[in-house]
Amino acid sequence: ETIEVANFVLTKAEESTSILLDTANLIISSNEQKKDGIIKSDHLFQDTHELIKIYSELHKYRELLRNYPSNAIYYVEMSRLYISLSMYEKAMKHMEYALYLAPTNRYVIRSAVRLYIHQGKNEKAFSLLRKVSKMNDPWLLAPEISLTMILGKPQNSANKSLHIIESDNYSPFSITELSSSLATLEFEAGNNKKSRKLFGRSLEFPNDNSLAQ
Numbered sequence: 001e002t003i004e005v006a007n008f009v010l011t012k013a014e015e016s017t018s019i020l021l022d023t024a025n026l027i028i029s030s031n032e033q034k035k036d037g038i039i040k041s042d043h044l045f046q047d048t049h050e051l052i053k054i055y056s057e058l059h060k061y062r063e064l065l066r067n068y069p070s071n072a073i074y075y076v077e078m079s080r081l082y083i084s085l086s087m088y089e090k091a092m093k094h095m096e097y098a099l100y101l102a103p104t105n106r107y108v109i110r111s112a113v114r115l116y117i118h119q120g121k122n123e124k125a126f127s128l129l130r131k132v133s134k135m136n137d138p139w140l141l142a143p144e145i146s147l148t149m150i151l152g153k154p155q156n157s158a159n160k161s162l163h164i165i166e167s168d169n170y171s172p173f174s175i176t177e178l179s180s181s182l183a184t185l186e187f188e189a190g191n192n193k194k195s196r197k198l199f200g201r202s203l204e205f206p207n208d209n210s211l212a213q
Contacts, residue, residue, distance in 0.1 A: 003040060057081055072102035076111045088119060104132065106139050113143055126151055133157050138164055144176035145185060158185060172204035
């Protein structure tokens with residue numbers, strides 16, 4: 001059912017948010033890799049220079065962690081580098097360290113969610129986002145709403161997300177992704193008037209995600 005919903009989102013690409021499309025693409029990609037029985041690299045290395053650069057970055061972050069072992073961001077960056085090498089077990093291990101060190105850090109959480117989805121751990125990504133939902137962070141509520149749509153889960157955060165947008169307590173930039181996600185949700189529900197209004201809010205100070213619709 002999750003694959004069917006993801007395919008449906010891709011057929012409605014022009015009406016879906018970038019976050020929603022990204023989630024759908026990662027789910028489809030993960031499913032195809034499982035079918036093939038292989039793990040495909042995210043990057044095809046043109047020459048050894050790129051490999052050397054990645055391993056050099058890994059060495060740099062290892063050295064940094066020797067001096068700053070509690071820096072969660074360094075673990076995230078190492079995880080991202082391991083993903084580039086298709087070393088997903090190490091990537092997951094380092095991301096879990098990052099979450100342990102900074103369980104409420106927005107950047108760490110969003111990075112972890114993306115990795116989980118990439119690995120087909122959609123329920124784990126959903127569980128993490130629901131766990132931090134009480135933070136009322138618009139940058140975390142946006143992917144929660146998008147993933148909830150993909151998985152067909154109850155939308156428990158839609159009302160409070162709308163309240164956040166209407167409260168005027170956040171800058172237009174801070175709510176651009178959340179407005180876009182809610183606009184897509186309203187559009188799917190057939191509420192075109194609300195959808196247009198929310199899309200308008202998302203374009204007041206757009207980023208790449210809110211523009212790519």
